[in-house]
Amino acid sequence: MATYDDNNIFARILRGEIPCQRLYEDEFALAFPDIKPQAPCHVLVIPKGKYVSATDFGAKAKPEEITGFYRAVSLVAEKLGVAESGYRLIANAGPDSRQEVPHFHVHILGGHRLGAMLVAP
Ligand code: AMP
Numbered sequence: 323m324a325t326y327d328d329n330n331i332f333a334r335i336l337r338g339e340i341p342c343q344r345l346y347e348d349e350f351a352l353a354f355p356d357i358k359p360q361a362p363c364h365v366l367v368i369p370k371g372k373y374v375s376a377t378d379f380g381a382k383a384k385p386e387e388i389t390g391f392y393r394a395v396s397l398v399a400e401k402l403g404v405a406e407s408g409y410r411l412i413a414n415a416g417p418d419s420r421q422e423v424p425h426f427h428v429h430i431l432g433g434h435r436l437g438a439m440l441v442a443p
Pocket of ligand 1: 358
């Protein structure tokens with residue numbers, strides 16, 4: 323598995339070196355809008371810990387970090403007003419997924435009826 327890059331853009335956001343609109347924050351997670359939204363509601367939720375991907379997070383994070391993170395995802399979906407209307411969670415992991423930022427993150431997408439789950443390459 324790739325080693326964690328302390329200079330990835332989300333690490334820099336967590337350190338406050340790059341600005342973001344902090345929609346939600348607690349000891350486990352930070353949520354902010356995606357800079358290139360793909361839906362009316364497109365928010366990223368990232369754990370505070372240094373994990374490269376979903377694989378890394380699931381393998382190495384402590385149980386309280388995992389619980390705290392996924393509770394934050396649910397809270398953010400509620401806060402965004404998409405919990406009832408519906409939303410999609412996407413977590414790209416590794417090259418075939420086209421993961422761009424090597425800090426684990428979940429995309430929350432919603433706000434209208436979404437298209438097909440997978441699009442051709
Ligand atoms: P992924 O392809 O799953 O790694 O997604 C990375 C996401 O991060 C993309 O949707 C980008 O638009 C988003 N992104 C990159 N830089 C920023 C930033 N500074 N603030 C908010 N979103 C960003």
